[in-house]
Amino acid sequence: MKRFRRLRLPKSSLLSRYLLIVVAALFFVPVIFPLSIMAYGFFTSMTVPKDPADYALYTKVTELEQMWHEEALLLQGRSAEEIDERLQELSRKYTRASMFWVDHEGKTRLLLEPVAPVPGASAASRPVIPERWTAVDAISFMKSTIGNDPLGIVAFIGDREEAGEGFMVMQVSRLVISSPTVEILNLWFILVLLVFFVGFAIVSWLFFIGIRKRLLRLQRAMTVTGPAGMPRPIPYGKPDEIGRLEEAFNTMVGELAESRRREAEEEELRKRLVADLSHDLRTPLTVIRSHVHHMTKENLTMQGRESLQLMDERISDLGTLIDNLLSYNLLHSGRITLELKRKDVLRLLRESAAAWYPLWEKEGFAVEIDLDAEPLYWMVDEVWFRRVLDNLYQNIIRHARSGRYVGISAGIRQERRVIMIADHGKGIGSRSEAKGAGLGLSIVDLLLKHMELEWNAESSDEGTVIIISHARQKI
Amino acid sequence: MSMTLLYIEDDREIGSIVSADLREREYNVRWLQSGEGAIEEAADCQLAILDVMLPGLDGFTVGQRLKRAYPALPILMLSARTSIDDKLQGLQFADDYLTKPFHPDELAARVEVLLRRAGASSTVPLALKHLLVYEGDNRVIRAGSGEEILLTGKQFQIFSYLLRHLGQIMTKEQIYEAVWGEPYMEGDKTLMVHIRHLREKIEEDPASPEIIETVRGIGYRVRA
Known part of the structure; x- marks a missing residue:
């Protein structure tokens, strides 16, 4: 059924339209040619003067030849006078022809010029007729008559060579035999054919130009996108193959737009969910923290105070964890766009360290900052780069507190300018007990990749150095 | 004279605890549970x-309206949301931003910094070690002798920039760009020279400064 449908050629199909052109061209030959001849006949009869009526005697060469041979047969055994007389009679009938005969001795006897010469026929082109014929003369005469003007019809008297009575010749101008009408008619046909083929070529060309135009329009529609980064639908054209392609394209654009809309909706939903979740988790934490703070004002034992202090720290950690968890969710879905700008990262490092310094001080950390170098420009998103640093510092506070050391420096490693953040903790390997560290580092990894930055950690039991460098920037 | 703070928080529990805590710190607190009537209440x-998540108009909208009505009013946003977009959106008009769960001490510290930056407390001199600083009048006085210390324009601008960010470490770039209003060039010694002269005037022992502290590798800080 499907195959059958495929074979059907609807009227609107491009293929059927092209077939129509070809079939029209084929039908054109048998229909248009006779028509054109009729039209030609009609017009020439109106405009061109007619040939004289006696031309009709000469149009059929075979009949002429037959008549001449019959006459030659009848003249067998006749006297020269009788032959002369007969030829003169014939000359009066065939007024446009010249005639002569040669006797058995090779002497030219009677030479009759046309009674009514053909207008336009040249006498000069006629072969010379000798008084006495030799074999050479005969051969050259015969040669000159073949295919030349005038046409020569030769017959042996008695219509047999053996009769030995000589031969008689009739010469007719070809202008009479092949009327110019025929040549003009040939020209007419050539012209008609030429017009026909040029017409066919033009129609085919227009047909394909039309297809090309529509295909180009489709291609433009596919490549040029609108403000939302989506191709625009195109107005429906003819209901043929390209029309169906356009329809399919419009359907596809519609589905794409719908899918984008759904994606945006899902993304919006996800963001709202994350925001609501964050809100719902943080609000009770805030309440707990406020109450913990409230309790610190009560009269408590030393142990009680320490417990409250720990609770407060854990609440703070939990807040960070929620932040990381939800940030990771958003980042991982690829929905956060980074605004990369050329920034001096050493400056960002200093500013970030300035914000963290009081906490390090409070925790009794030794802080070594060596960022006195030429500015180091990388393409980074300032907000997210700070987030990377925050996560790294957070990890040091949480998991490398025992080392009580933070070192922030700029240097050169493997021909690349790098920034290094060092601690004297027990190394990343020992952090397995500190759950949650992985998430912060996953965010660091995701963000740095987005900023085309590379990072690696050199860790031993004496501490860890995080080294960040630009993936493509060498000195 | 105690300061009046407008506090908008829909969560009753958090609202009551935070209001109580701020009142304990001698602020007058006007607590609203929605953004309705905020403009009128904020007048004095x-x-x-x-808070960002409020019933009806959200915190961003209320904040923007407040800022339009009172451009000089410092605004501190509290949010339980995480999205970084929130932070950027908030900071376009807000002066500071604090994420829940915050510590009441941190909130109080931020409030104090914002009030100082807004110059709300300029009528009260700031006591720093042996100095009394009248920010509103551009005057610095030696507390013991009552002698006025004369600072050049740039010296006072540097000092008052550090005072506006009391307790915070400010980098060389931040100070230079705030005072000179042009980008800082790495290696420029101008700021260092000005700070040396400033210290010679205000420190008792410029060799071991107590007021303007150098934080090695980062910048300078005036401790509260």
Whole structure:
């Protein structure tokens, strides 16, 4: 059924339209040619003067030849006078022809010029007729008559060579035999054919130009996108193959737009969910923290105070964890766009360290900052780069507190300018007990990749150095 | 004279605890549970603390309206949301931003910094070690002798920039760009020279400064 449908050629199909052109061209030959001849006949009869009526005697060469041979047969055994007389009679009938005969001795006897010469026929082109014929003369005469003007019809008297009575010749101008009408008619046909083929070529060309135009329009529609980064639908054209392609394209654009809309909706939903979740988790934490703070004002034992202090720290950690968890969710879905700008990262490092310094001080950390170098420009998103640093510092506070050391420096490693953040903790390997560290580092990894930055950690039991460098920037 | 703070928080529990805590710190607190009537209430307030998620108009909208009505009013946003977009959106008009769960001490510290930056407390001299600083009048006085210390324009600008960010470490770039209004060039010694002269005037022992502290590798800080 499907195959059958495929074979059907609807009227609107491009293929059927092209077939129509070809079939029209084929039908054109048998229909248009006779028509054109009729039209030609009609017009020439109106405009061109007619040939004289006696031309009709000469149009059929075979009949002429037959008549001449019959006459030659009848003249067998006749006297020269009788032959002369007969030829003169014939000359009066065939007024446009010249005639002569040669006797058995090779002497030219009677030479009759046309009674009514053909207008336009040249006498000069006629072969010379000798008084006495030799074999050479005969051969050259015969040669000159073949295919030349005038046409020569030769017959042996008695219509047999053996009769030995000589031969008689009739010469007719070809202008009479092949009327110019025929040549003009040939020209007419050539012209008609030429017009026909040029017409066919033009129609085919227009047909394909039309297809090309529509295909180009489709291609433009596919490549040029609108403000939302989506191709625009195109107005429906003819209901043929390209029309169906356009329809399919419009359907596809519609589905794409719908899918984008759904994606945006899902993304919006996800963001709202994350925001609501964050809100719902943080609000009770805030309440707990406020109450913990409230309790610190009560009269408590030393142990009680320490417990409250720990609770407060854990609440703070939990807040960070929620932040990381939800940030990771958003980042991982690829929905956060980074605004990369050329920034001096050493400056960002200093500013970030300035914000963290009081906490390090409070925790009794030794802080070594060596960022006195030429500015180091990388393409980074300032907000997210700070987030990377925050996560790294957070990890040091949480998991490398025992080392009580933070070192922030700029240097050169493997021909690349790098920034290094060092601690004297027990190394990343020992952090397995500190759950949650992985998430912060996953965010660091995701963000740095987005900023085309590379990072690696050199860790031993004496501490860890995080080294960040630009993936493509060498000195 | 105590400061009046406008506090908008829909969560009753958090609202009551935070209001109580701020009152204990001798602030007058006007606590609203929604953004309705915020503009009228903020008329004689020195600072506004806004929660982002509010019933009806959200905190961002309320904050923007407040800022339009009172451009000089410092606004501190409190949010339980995480999205970084929130932070950027908030900071376009807000002066500071604090994420829940915050520590009440941190909130109080931020409020104090914002009030100082807004110059709300300029009538009260700031006592720093042996100095009394009248920010509103551009005057620095030696507390013991009552002698006025004369600072050049740039010296006072540097000092007052550090005072506006009391307790915070400010980098060389931040100070230079705030005072000179042009980008800092790495290696420029101008700021260092000015700070040396400033210290010679205000420190008792410029060799071991107590007021303007150098934080090695980062910048300078005036401790509260």
